[in-house]
Amino acid sequence: xxxxxxxxxxxxxxxxxxxxxxxxxxxxxxxxxxxxxxxxxxxxxxxxxxxxxxxxxxxxxxxxxxxxxxxxxxxxxxxxxxxxxxxxxxxxxxxxxxxxxxxxxxxxxxxxxxxxxxxxxxxxxxxxxxxxxxxxxxxxxxxxxxxxxxxxxxxxx
Numbered sequence: 658x659x660x661x662x663x664x665x666x667x668x669x670x671x672x673x674x675x676x677x678x679x680x681x682x683x684x685x686x687x688x689x690x691x692x693x694x695x696x697x698x699x700x701x702x703x704x705x706x707x708x709x710x711x712x713x714x715x716x717x718x719x720x721x722x723x724x725x726x727x728x729x730x731x732x733x734x735x736x737x738x739x740x741x742x743x744x745x746x747x748x749x750x751x752x753x754x755x756x757x758x759x760x761x762x763x764x765x766x767x768x769x770x771x772x773x774x775x776x777x778x779x780x781x782x783x784x785x786x787x788x789x790x791x792x793x794x795x796x797x798x799x800x801x802x803x804x805x806x807x808x809x810x811x812x813x814x
Contacts, residue, residue, distance in 0.1 A: 667693045670720035672704040672737070673755070674729045681782060682724075685789035693793065696720065701732030705740065708747055720750055724792065725772075727756040727763055735763075738770040753792060 673679050679697055686695055696717065698704045704725070707714040723741070727734035734754065741747045751773040756763070759777055767775050776792070779785045 667721040668718045669693055669695050669722045669724060670704070670707060671695055671697045671724045672699075672701070672729060672734065673697065673724070673726045674699045675726070678726075678778065678785070681785050682789050685786040686793060688786070694718075700730040701734065701737050703731075704729075704737055705732060708741070722792075723750055723752045724755045725752055727754060727758055727767070735766060735770075738767065738772060742770050755788075755792070 671679065671682055673682070679699075683695065683697075686693070696707065698707050703714075704723075706712045707717050708720070710717050710719075725734045725737060732740075734756065738752060738754075741750065741752060748771070753774045753776060754763075754767045754772050755776050755778060757778050758764075764775050776788060779788060
């Protein structure tokens with residue numbers, strides 16, 4: 658029987674091509690001593706390979722949360738959102754848009770694709786770290802995850 662108070666550590670997929678933002682995100686996780694597993698891919702094609710457990714990511718664990726930049730190389734974040742939301746297994750994974758775009762059309766389109774949150778990256782490094790910490794807090798304290806992703810249908814059986 659599963660203890661309802663037992664918390665599963667989240668596997669978080671960061672889809673980001675900016676080395677500085679990747680480093681700040683990793684630093685925020687380390688400084689806050691969060692134990693969640695952060696996986697990083699730098700373009701949309703690698704993100705899809707990770708999500709579908711293909712090629713170099715055949716042994717990857719299914720993410721519990723996706724942090725997705727819209728403006729990434731190859732398959733962009735908008736297309737990834739469409740693919741995720743059209744896939745019965747993938748659409749169960751919360752997607753948080755973490756981007757520099759403040760364009761209304763990007764915000765509206767993202768919410769129309771049922772993303773969980775749309776967060777504009779702050780330019781200031783300290784504020785960026787605060788944003789990442791709030792996302793991490795969300796994944797630990799707020800997000801309720803099944804203890805077994807296979808039972809939840811989040812990964813291929």
